[in-house]
Amino acid sequence: MDAGKNDDLYNYPRRLEKNKQALAKMRNGQVALAFLDHLFVLGLSQARVSKYSAHLRTILRLINLPPKDATKQDIGKIVA
Numbered sequence: 001m002d003a004g005k006n007d008d009l010y011n012y013p014r015r016l017e018k019n020k021q022a023l024a025k026m027r028n029g030q031v032a033l034a035f036l037d038h039l040f041v042l043g044l045s046q047a048r049v050s051k052y053s054a055h056l057r058t059i060l061r062l063i064n065l066p067p068k069d070a071t072k073q074d075i076g077k078i079v080a
Contacts, residue, residue, distance in 0.1 A: 010047065012046045012050045015054070016036075016046060016049060016050040019050065019053035019054055019056075019057060020033060020036065022057055023053065023057060026060050028060055028066055028067050031066075031067050031068065032053075032056045032060060032067070035052075035056070036049055036052065036053055036056070039052060059078055063075075063078060
């Protein structure tokens with residue numbers, strides 16, 4: 001199955017757009033949106049970026065400090 005068929009099957013464009021809209025409304029959401037743009041520049045697939053966008057929504061809801069100040073240990077406590 002090629003990547004185009006996966007996009008149709010799982011509707012990654014719609015999922016990504018929905019997550020981006022939710023992130024835009026969140027505190028520090030603009031930082032997350034800039035990170036997602038950076039992932040596309042690095043060449044990650046739309047499916048992968050869509051997955052990261054969903055995880056970022058959860059992380060931003062749980063983190064109590066600006067993402068720029070978060071350490072690896074802070075994120076580890078959230079995802080553990």
